[in-house]
Each structure stands twice: as C-alpha cells, then as structure tokens.
Amino acid sequence: MGLHYSHHKHCLTHHQSPININTRTAKYNPSLKPLKFSYDPKTAKRIVNVGHCFNVEFEDICDKSVLSEGPLDGHYRLCQFHFHWGSSDRDGSEHNIDGHLYPAELHIVHWNSKKYTSFAEAAKHPDGVAVVGVFLKLGNTNPALQSIIENLDKVKTKGKACPFTEFHLNGLLPEDLNYWTYMGSLTTKPYFECVTWIILQEAITVSSQQLEQFRRLQCTSENENPSFILENHRPVQPLDHRVVYSSCP
Numbered sequence: 001m002g003l004h005y006s007h008h009k010h011c012l013t014h015h016q017s018p019i020n021i022n023t024r025t026a027k028y029n030p031s032l033k034p035l036k037f038s039y040d041p042k043t044a045k046r047i048v049n050v051g052h053c054f055n056v057e058f059e060d061i062c063d064k065s066v067l068s069e070g071p072l073d074g075h076y077r078l079c080q081f082h083f084h085w086g087s088s089d090r091d092g093s094e095h096n097i098d099g100h101l102y103p104a105e106l107h108i109v110h111w112n113s114k115k116y117t118s119f120a121e122a123a124k125h126p127d128g129v130a131v132v133g134v135f136l137k138l139g140n141t142n143p144a145l146q147s148i149i150e151n152l153d154k155v156k157t158k159g160k161a162c163p164f165t166e167f168h169l170n171g172l173l174p175e176d177l178n179y180w181t182y183m184g185s186l187t188t189k190p191y192f193e194c195v196t197w198i199i200l201q202e203a204i205t206v207s208s209q210q211l212e213q214f215r216r217l218q219c220t221s222e223n224e225n226p227s228f229i230l231e232n233h234r235p236v237q238p239l240d241h242r243v244v245y246s247s248c249p
C-alpha cells in the first residue's frame with residue numbers, strides 16, 4: 001500500500017487524506033446513488049480513549065449496522081466513530097471546504113464485509129474502508145452529542161473504556177445527505193490508502209461548551225502527569241491528480 005504508479009508521469013503518487021475540497025472543481029457524477037444508512041442502535045458497545053481521540057465502538061461480528069449504495073459496491077459494516085477537533089473553535093476539522101475549516105469533524109468508519117473479514121484486513125486494500133465525514137459547525141448545543149459527552153469523564157485517560165449501548169447514530173446525521181466523494185487514506189498512522197471518503201455537504205451543530213469537553217480528554221494514562229488532547233487533526237494533503245465527485249450538480 002502507499003505509492004501508486006501513474007504511467008503518464010512515470011512517477012509515484014500518494015492518495016493521502018485529508019484534503020481541501022474545492023467545491024467549484026468537484027465533478028457532478030449522476031451515477032452516484034443516495035447513501036443508505038442501516039444502523040441498529042443495539043450494536044453500540046463502548047467508548048474507548050485511544051490516546052489521540054476517543055472511539056465509540058460498535059459490534060461488527062455481523063452485518064447488523066451497514067452503509068450501502070452511494071459510491072460503494074456492496075455493503076460496508078459500521079465499526080466505530082470518532083471526532084477530530086482543534087485547540088480553539090477556529091480550527092479542528094480535517095477536511096477543508098474551499099479553504100474553510102470547521103471546529104470539528106465526525107468520522108463514521110465502516111469496512112467492506114463483502115470481501116474482507118475484519119477492519120484490519122480491509123485496511124490493506126483500496127476498497128477496504130468507507131468513512132463518512134460530517135462537519136460540526138458552531139451553534140446551539142447538539143442534544144445528540146450529550147449522551148456521548150456525559151460519558152467522557154469515565155474515559156478521561158488513555159486506555160480507559162466504558163460501556164455505551166443503545167445509541168441512535170442517525171441522530172448525528174444532517175437532513176441533507178448530499179456528499180462529495182474521493183479516494184484517500186486513514187488520517188492517522190499507518191495512513192493506509194484504503195478509504196473511500198464520503199464527506200457530507202451539510203454540517204451538524206456543536207456548541208463551544210461541548211467542544212471544551214473534548215479538550216478535557218487526556219492523551220496520557222492515569223499514572224502519568226496529565227496532558228490533554230487539545231487537537232488531533234491532520235494537515236491537508238496534496239490532491240495530485242485525484243478528482244472529487246459530487247452527488248449533486
């Protein structure tokens with residue numbers, strides 16, 4: 001994985017993420033279908049502090065919660081979602097829209113359960129992973145985030161986990177499900193180029209106070225001197241010769 005050979009330039013190119021999405025050069029693709037989210041709230045399992053962020057993990061031993069249609073062939077099984085944020089409300093998202101940064105970005109992570117048997121295996125293939133990105137814009141307190149935020153004090157330090165069941169993930173999706181899509185990578189180590197990115201064009205809201213709660217998470221374990229996850233967003237990467245497609249004109 002990693003380098004792709006593009007013959008016409010006899011060079012090796014990267015397909016890394018995140019990127020800046022130029023909405024004017026994104027290409028409308030009429031063959032893109034509407035996204036189909038089929039999430040079962042019972043598959044929510046736990047919240048884990050993984051050091052650079054927290055993951056809300058779902059049971060992924062069978063196709064109970066899947067993403068299908070959109071730009072995808074087959075169905076991709078939900079395995080976790082997490083957020084990226086900044087040290088202030090001025091930045092935090094990983095993808096940019098026409099150079100505009102949002103204060104945070106939600107990533108809903110799925111893997112191709114038609115072809116592979118685990119996320120780890122799927123992450124080694126270009127069609128292995130599908131991540132839905134949802135921007136968070138500053139606004140009123142988002143009630144759908146409250147049930148997550150009120151559990152963060154239980155996973156304050158790196159490695160801590162707490163049970164988290166019965167979560168309605170649809171509550172974190174905006175009304176309008178139009179999207180941009182492009183081929184890219186994981187935005188943290190090992191940066192595998194295995195992701196079909198699906199970035200929703202409409203943002204959901206988050207309040208400044210809710211973002212403050214994210215920044216109180218610690219990247220250190222409980223027996224170390226505390227330091228905080230103040231920000232965890234990767235800088236944008238070169239687009240090279242990739243095209244970003246849009247589901248609407």
Ligand SMILES: NS(=O)(=O)c1c(F)cccc1F
Nearest residue numbers: 107109131185186187188189
């Ligand atoms: N941020 S991201 O969504 O690309 C991502 C994943 F999907 C999975 C693991 C690590 C990671 F960074």
Ligand SMILES: [Zn+2]
Nearest residue numbers: 082084107187
């Ligand atoms: Zn992410």
